[in-house]
Amino acid sequence: MKRFKNLLQKEVKELVTKQLIISLAFTVILFNSIGQISKKEVQKAIGVQTISALDQDGSAGSQALLKSLESARFKIIDQSGKNKDEALAAAKAGDSKLLLVIPAGFGDSLAELKPSEIETYSFMRSFSLIGARGQVVVQSVISALNEALSNNFLAEKLPGTDPAGLKRPIKSRDFVVVKDRIAEGSANTIAGMLSQQSMLIPIVLMMIVIYSSQMVISAVAMEKQNKTLETLLTVPIKRTSIITAKMLAAGFVGLISAGVYMFAFKGFIGGIGDEVSSAGAKAGGAALMAKLGLTFDTTGYIILGISLFLAILVALATAMILGVLAEDFRSAQNMIMPLMFMVMIPYFISLFADINTLSLPVKILVLAIPFSHPFLVAQNLYLGNYGMIAAGLGYMLIVFVILVIYAARIFSTDKILTMKLRFGKKKASVA
Amino acid sequence: MSKVLTVRGLKKSYGSQTAVAGIDFDVRAGEVFALIGPNGAGKTTTLRIVATLLTSTAGEITFLDHDHRKEPDFVREKISYLPEEAGAYKDMKGMDYLRFMAGFYARNADEEKEFVDRAAAITELGERLKTKVGTYSKGMTRKLLLARALMTRPVLAILDEPTSGLDVLNALDVREIVRRYVKEGTSVLLSSHNMLEIEFLSDRVGLIDKGRILDSGTPEELKAKHNAKNLEEVFRSSIR
Numbered sequence: 001m002k003r004f005k006n007l008l009q010k011e012v013k014e015l016v017t018k019q020l021i022i023s024l025a026f027t028v029i030l031f032n033s034i035g036q037i038s039k040k041e042v043q044k045a046i047g048v049q050t051i052s053a054l055d056q057d058g059s060a061g062s063q064a065l066l067k068s069l070e071s072a073r074f075k076i077i078d079q080s081g082k083n084k085d086e087a088l089a090a091a092k093a094g095d096s097k098l099l100l101v102i103p104a105g106f107g108d109s110l111a112e113l114k115p116s117e118i119e120t121y122s123f124m125r126s127f128s129l130i131g132a133r134g135q136v137v138v139q140s141v142i143s144a145l146n147e148a149l150s151n152n153f154l155a156e157k158l159p160g161t162d163p164a165g166l167k168r169p170i171k172s173r174d175f176v177v178v179k180d181r182i183a184e185g186s187a188n189t190i191a192g193m194l195s196q197q198s199m200l201i202p203i204v205l206m207m208i209v210i211y212s213s214q215m216v217i218s219a220v221a222m223e224k225q226n227k228t229l230e231t232l233l234t235v236p237i238k239r240t241s242i243i244t245a246k247m248l249a250a251g252f253v254g255l256i257s258a259g260v261y262m263f264a265f266k267g268f269i270g271g272i273g274d275e276v277s278s279a280g281a282k283a284g285g286a287a288l289m290a291k292l293g294l295t296f297d298t299t300g301y302i303i304l305g306i307s308l309f310l311a312i313l314v315a316l317a318t319a320m321i322l323g324v325l326a327e328d329f330r331s332a333q334n335m336i337m338p339l340m341f342m343v344m345i346p347y348f349i350s351l352f353a354d355i356n357t358l359s360l361p362v363k364i365l366v367l368a369i370p371f372s373h374p375f376l377v378a379q380n381l382y383l384g385n386y387g388m389i390a391a392g393l394g395y396m397l398i399v400f401v402i403l404v405i406y407a408a409r410i411f412s413t414d415k416i417l418t419m420k421l422r423f424g425k426k427k428a429s430v431a
Numbered sequence: 432m433s434k435v436l437t438v439r440g441l442k443k444s445y446g447s448q449t450a451v452a453g454i455d456f457d458v459r460a461g462e463v464f465a466l467i468g469p470n471g472a473g474k475t476t477t478l479r480i481v482a483t484l485l486t487s488t489a490g491e492i493t494f495l496d497h498d499h500r501k502e503p504d505f506v507r508e509k510i511s512y513l514p515e516e517a518g519a520y521k522d523m524k525g526m527d528y529l530r531f532m533a534g535f536y537a538r539n540a541d542e543e544k545e546f547v548d549r550a551a552a553i554t555e556l557g558e559r560l561k562t563k564v565g566t567y568s569k570g571m572t573r574k575l576l577l578a579r580a581l582m583t584r585p586v587l588a589i590l591d592e593p594t595s596g597l598d599v600l601n602a603l604d605v606r607e608i609v610r611r612y613v614k615e616g617t618s619v620l621l622s623s624h625n626m627l628e629i630e631f632l633s634d635r636v637g638l639i640d641k642g643r644i645l646d647s648g649t650p651e652e653l654k655a656k657h658n659a660k661n662l663e664e665v666f667r668s669s670i671r
Contacts, residue, residue: 006534014522227518231579234482235535236507414485418445 003237004245011249015215024260031264051098052091054079059107065145072141088121098122098138113153176292179384183291190294193285202347205374207261208312212254213319213339219246220323221332239411247316300381303389307374310396314370315339317403324410324419346372370396433460435587435618436481441490443476450476452642453490458587463619465629467662468639474622475515475591481620482512482589495586511580515591521565525556525575528564536583550582553608570601577605581612590621594628606632626662636662638669645669
């Protein structure tokens with residue numbers, strides 16, 4: 001145990017370098033700063049916005065429209081007295097996001113219940129998504145005004161009739177059924193919430209797998225490059241202890257690095273996401289999910305945790321073997337690619353398709369990749385497919401055991417010194 | 432003199448390529464036994480097998496009456512191996528490297544200190560031991576590694592080309608250190624293609640070429656047998 005501790009300490013010290021700490025601190029600071037900047041931009045976009053208005057009509061109807069926009073948190077710069085070109089130039093020169101032109105006759109058309117036209121000129125000074133938000137809000141104000149005006153008209157012409165009922169004679173009540181539970185709500189809402197939640201699993205998994213695997217591969221390759229491996233293999237410590245110490249250290253440092261990275265990422269996303277999505281919609285979706293039993297209890301979280309843990313172990317064991325194949329640190333960097341692909345394949349498939357409904361050969365192929373299973377755990381838990389979950393966990397465990405036995409075999413035999421994979425050469429060669 | 436190591440019929444092949452073609456030799460307690468021969472003769476492969484890094488294709492090795500193949504952990508407790516192209520962890524300070532390596536052999540903190548102090552004395556690096564290994568010259572690194580190999584007073588030190596790439600003064604230092612430790616009881620199995628160095632260092636010599644031992648004995652015996660002035664002439668006479 002003393003020898004193992006000695007080696008583990010060395011492995012951790014070797015991985016926790018000044019460069020790693022600086023790069024992690026830099027990531028946290030950078031992402032948080034970007035998050036804060038984005039937050040301010042979003043607040044600006046959804047806060048009071050300046051628009052210019054050229055009211056060529058000056059009727060009660062046009063004034064009502066401008067008042068409605070003011071109450072929708074727009075600061076309106078009046079361009080009255082100018083022609084359209086002058087107003088456009090003035091608005092463009094200022095900081096207006098948009099110029100609204102209300103042509104003459106707008107109010108009369110409204111009164112006569114004829115379609116009334118307005119013109120909007122959006123100034124695209126940036127091409128970010130939130131840059132175009134001004135026009136979206138104006139459109140929604142106009143749509144609300146249209147709704148109110150047509151309701152007034154209907155109420156006037158057909159007293160005692162509900163305008164809403166008249167405009168939408170068929171009203172659907174939507175229900176979602178999951179297993180034996182039924183709740184009123186939209187299937188789209190559920191799908192949206194689930195995809196938002198399950199997006200986090202692949203990101204976490206990818207981060208940890210990439211960080212940890214890179215560390216294991218580098219740890220083995222560096223021993224080769226520094227010519228320290230031969231000495232280490234002749235000291236009185238079991239070869240399995242060497243593997244375990246390297247995997248444990250890389251797993252530990254990889255987890256912390258991924259945790260820090262996720263924390264920084266949350267700071268970045270939090271800057272945008274929290275402001276944009278409506279809290280009410282979120283709460284409604286969450287209540288619907290709860291009604292349908294689409295929430296994790298403690299057991300669910302434990303199963304998800306075990307699944308992620310097994311995936312990390314598989315990645316570490318694979319990385320250990322790939323590390324032996326690498327000749328030096330540089331070739332070790334290339335060795336990470338196959339692992340990254342193995343994580344990315346199920347990730348991209350799960351983005352665009354349901355793994356469970358793929359054709360059988362493709363499904364077998366995807367399920368053969370151990371990293372596919374953590375992606376499926378969440379939906380299998382929701383749908384009560386416990387057999388699939390158990391099979392997935394069992395499969396990952398078997399793959400891990402086989403890989404560890406193989407890694408131990410490599411470390412216990414000549415292969416540790418003779419196995420090499422040179423890029424650009426056709427096959428593994430013997431030293 | 433009792434035998435520390437007995438090697439019989441040792442063979443090592445990589446596929447159809449034979450590196451060691453059946454060799455026999457012994458290392459006795461408190462002696463330096465040297466394998467000498469040209470590059471590719473099988474010296475390093477033999478040393479790697481004895482150091483438990485490689486497994487033999489055939490043959491038997493007995494170390495302190497223990498079966499070498501069956502008890503590699505026992506062997507690793509008692510030997511130390513200095514590979515020809517060995518390195519140390521470049522980001523570690525010299526002293527930390529010695530402490531790290533001593534941690535595998537010492538049974539307690541006192542013993543660890545004893546090993547590290549001994550190694551520090553061998554290196555003669557003084558304050559430089561507080562700096563990173565990456566800043567050392569080749570000679571300094573080699574002395575650090577030799578100190579690591581000898582600090583535990585192993586039963587058998589396996590040294591592959593111990594002075595390879597060193598200047599004359601550093602090579603002399605290394606040879607003197609090895610002789611000193613042999614006097615204190617450590618047996619040494621070493622390899623070199625520098626036959627003059629071997630003549631100075633070794634008690635007995637095995638001449639190896641193409642994976643076979645051509646002849647063995649003390650340098651004096653070999654010189655007399657082959658009517659040669661030095662080991663280089665002995666080697667030339669052996670391969671003819």
